[in-house]
Structures are given as C-alpha cells and as structure tokens.
Amino acid sequence: NAGVTQTPKFQVLKTGQSMTLQCAQDMNHEYMSWYRQDPGMGLRLIHYSVGAGITDQGEVPNGYNVSRSTTEDFPLRLLSAAPSQTSVYFCASSTGGDGYTFGSGTRLTVV
C-alpha cells in the first residue's frame, strides 16, 4: 500500500495562476481532508470530505475548491493563487477515530 500520495512535492506559481494539488489514497478510507501548515500556526483545516460526493469547508476555505468524485481522490484547487497561499499543504485520510494518515506534503510558493 502506498498510503496517501500527494503530487507535486514542490510548486512555484505566479500570482493569479490556478493549479490543482493532487491527493490519492489506496486504503479505502471514507474521510479525507486538506490542511495548510504555516510557521507558528500549526495545521489548519481547509476542506474535508466524509465520502464520495460530499465535501465541506474547514477553518480556512477561502480561495480553495475541492471535489470528491471517487473514494480514492481528493484534489485541492487554487482558483487564482495569491502570495498568502504560500504554505505547505497536507492531505490526510482516515476511517475515523484511530488516526489520520498524512501525505508527505506539497510545498507551494506563490510569487
């Protein structure tokens, strides 16, 4: 099992560009979520999904869209990148209480 796979690992965008961060899991987990990690801020929840076709907003959803067409995939879309979205992004999946499995992260820089 690969666990949670995130691509790309690194990305540089210009302000106003759009892009999609990919996340895939092969553990048949129902729950998936996206976080951003900024220095001194810990991890903050962007969007989450409780199953295919169902998504909801987390703490910091502005500027991001998600969709969940399959159990395995949960892409995060930046519609018009801004410097404030420079961060490290983590995707995670879970079946519930016994812990979330995290991907290795995508380091995004918006210039």
Added chain:
Amino acid sequence: GEDVEQSLFLSVREGDSSVINCTYTDSSSTYLYWYKQEPGAGLQLLTYIFSNMDMKQDQRLTVLLNKKDKHLSLRIADTQTGDSAIYFCAEIPSGGGADGLTFGKGTHLIIQP
C-alpha cells in the same frame, strides 16, 4: 470554537525524559492524538488515546489524559537525538472524526548532548 494549546519549545538533555503538555477546550473530544514531524517531512502518528482512558503506554511513550482539566501530556522516556522534532497535539472535535482534526501549534523538542 475549539482550541488546542501547546508550549512552543522544550529543551531536554539526551537520556532524560521529555514531557510535552497540551490543553484542549472541547470537552466532547473523543480521540486525542500526538503526531511527530521531522524537518521537511510529513506528520507521523505517534500514539492516540480515547477519551474514556486515563493513560496509555507504548514502549518509550506514555500518554496521560486528565479530562477534568482538559490536559493531555506525552512523556518520552530516555530521550534520544532522533526524537528531535515538532510534536503536535490534535483532537477530534465532537463530530466523531469525519470533519478533520484540530491541531495545536506544535512543540519543538530540542535535545541537548
């Protein structure tokens, strides 16, 4: 809303025990977690405790939960240089796990030789 608080730094000597503390506000939290993050890496689940437990031990790790004070601690026995990392406390709010985790800001564990 929910909030999870941790000290930002902890410095210990190699071979001593490290105790990392965390407080949370959601009294209906069902699970509480400790994650470890090494530089440039993702988050590794170290251990977790269910809210009806007071203590959990796993090799060098001991988790203590005081529900009355909403206080969680992680004790690492015989701290080694490989334990140098950021440790995050996290809780599942009352939603039961579907709606993600709430994290503290992380404690940087610094190991002195």
